[in-house]
Amino acid sequence: MNYPNGLKKTHQASITTHKNRGMTLENELNLSNDFYREIDKAYIYKKPTPIQITKVDYPSRDKAVIKEGFFTTPSTTDYNGLYKGYYIDFEAKETKSTTAFALTNIHPHQIKHLKDIDRHKGIAFLIVRFTTLNETYLLTANKFIYFIEKEERKSIPIEFFRNEAFLIKDSYQPRIDYLKIVDELIGGIK
Amino acid sequence: MNYPNGLKKTHQASITTHKNRGMTLENELNLSNDFYREIDKAYIYKKPTPIQITKVDYPSRDKAVIKEGFFTTPSTTDYNGLYKGYYIDFEAKETKSTTAFALTNIHPHQIKHLKDIDRHKGIAFLIVRFTTLNETYLLTANKFIYFIEKEERKSIPIEFFRNEAFLIKDSYQPRIDYLKIVDELIGGIK
Numbered sequence: 001m002n003y004p005n006g007l008k009k010t011h012q013a014s015i016t017t018h019k020n021r022g023m024t025l026e027n028e029l030n031l032s033n034d035f036y037r038e039i040d041k042a043y044i045y046k047k048p049t050p051i052q053i054t055k056v057d058y059p060s061r062d063k064a065v066i067k068e069g070f071f072t073t074p075s076t077t078d079y080n081g082l083y084k085g086y087y088i089d090f091e092a093k094e095t096k097s098t099t100a101f102a103l104t105n106i107h108p109h110q111i112k113h114l115k116d117i118d119r120h121k122g123i124a125f126l127i128v129r130f131t132t133l134n135e136t137y138l139l140t141a142n143k144f145i146y147f148i149e150k151e152e153r154k155s156i157p158i159e160f161f162r163n164e165a166f167l168i169k170d171s172y173q174p175r176i177d178y179l180k181i182v183d184e185l186i187g188g189i190k
Numbered sequence: 191m192n193y194p195n196g197l198k199k200t201h202q203a204s205i206t207t208h209k210n211r212g213m214t215l216e217n218e219l220n221l222s223n224d225f226y227r228e229i230d231k232a233y234i235y236k237k238p239t240p241i242q243i244t245k246v247d248y249p250s251r252d253k254a255v256i257k258e259g260f261f262t263t264p265s266t267t268d269y270n271g272l273y274k275g276y277y278i279d280f281e282a283k284e285t286k287s288t289t290a291f292a293l294t295n296i297h298p299h300q301i302k303h304l305k306d307i308d309r310h311k312g313i314a315f316l317i318v319r320f321t322t323l324n325e326t327y328l329l330t331a332n333k334f335i336y337f338i339e340k341e342e343r344k345s346i347p348i349e350f351f352r353n354e355a356f357l358i359k360d361s362y363q364p365r366i367d368y369l370k371i372v373d374e375l376i377g378g379i380k
Contacts, residue, residue, distance in 0.1 A: 121275030
């Protein structure tokens with residue numbers, strides 16, 4: 001179980017399965033975005049986790065220590081930035097399910113946000129990793145919204161990803177080369 | 191003295207001058223961005239304040255309470271988003287000075303970031319308010335970088351803003367209609 005900012009419960013047992021070893025999707029995306037910046041290809045960042053601060057101490061004039069705060073629900077997606085003059089915006093999620101991605105993973109605010117970005121000519125998508133299957137997909141906001149609006153189901157079956165989304169193959173540098181797929185989107189759509 | 195997230199020292203005296211009453215630049219920009227979203231014009235958000243969390247309690251399974259954290263230096267600017275298919279990125283600062291804007295207001299990371307965005311065809315700028323003069327300017331990243339690279343000075347004189355930046359006139363709705371100037375930039379540059 002992962003908590004915002006990579007924090008983990010200290011009393012959590014270390015569990016390693018055969019299928020799901022290695023880094024979290026978030027860590028791999030952060031490294032990939034670092035790499036894209038290093039080679040001057042794209043400037044895409046993860047936004048800081050939104051926190052509501054309720055208590056701050058000032059032990060000295062220039063120092064502020066947060067003494068109480070809470071994680072709040074984000075109103076946008078986690079990642080955004082710039083690539084070849086295009087506005088890029090996406091949310092990334094992992095699921096252990098081998099059959100479907102539950103729609104509860106994406107907040108209603110975020111669904112509205114993805115629609116807004118898509119309508120205003122940004123490039124918006126989800127990156128979803130089925131950790132047990134070790135399959136990672138890029139699903140465009142357009143297809144995601146299509147599914148939500150046409151289907152009654154509360155989760156997106158893996159078949160929908162296999163048929164309608166782009167499989168992101170593992171690579172070494174960057175680990176998740178999602179801009180390769182964005183290149184296809186730019187070529188095809190715009 | 192303002193702290194991140196609008197927090198103020200509780201023991202701070204309330205000081206009102208004749209020239210500098212009313213809302214902070216940050217509040218006015220947040221309201222302006224809310225308005226742009228309401229009328230479906232642009233999707234520009236302030237990023238959450240980056241915080242390094244060093245202690246978290248879990249009083250129950252689903253609840254996390256931050257017990258210690260610190261404000262950290264941002265690596266990007268505070269605001270970014272999408273307008274008419276363009277990537278928009280800016281930093282906003284207030285100064286009480288009537289003569290110049292100190293370059294120490296903008297972190298080296300942020301200067302690099304503005305350069306990166308400008309080079310990759312994003313629309314990057316600073317919004318600077320001289321609170322005592324009640325003058326608010328949009329200075330393009332391009333002109334800002336030009337100043338830094340050509341001049342030895344550690345602050346940008348008000349004359350440079352008056353000659354090279356765009357004055358943002360007060361308005362009612364939105365309070366800071368900076369997209370009116372972005373329209374000129376899009377028309378002129380692209």
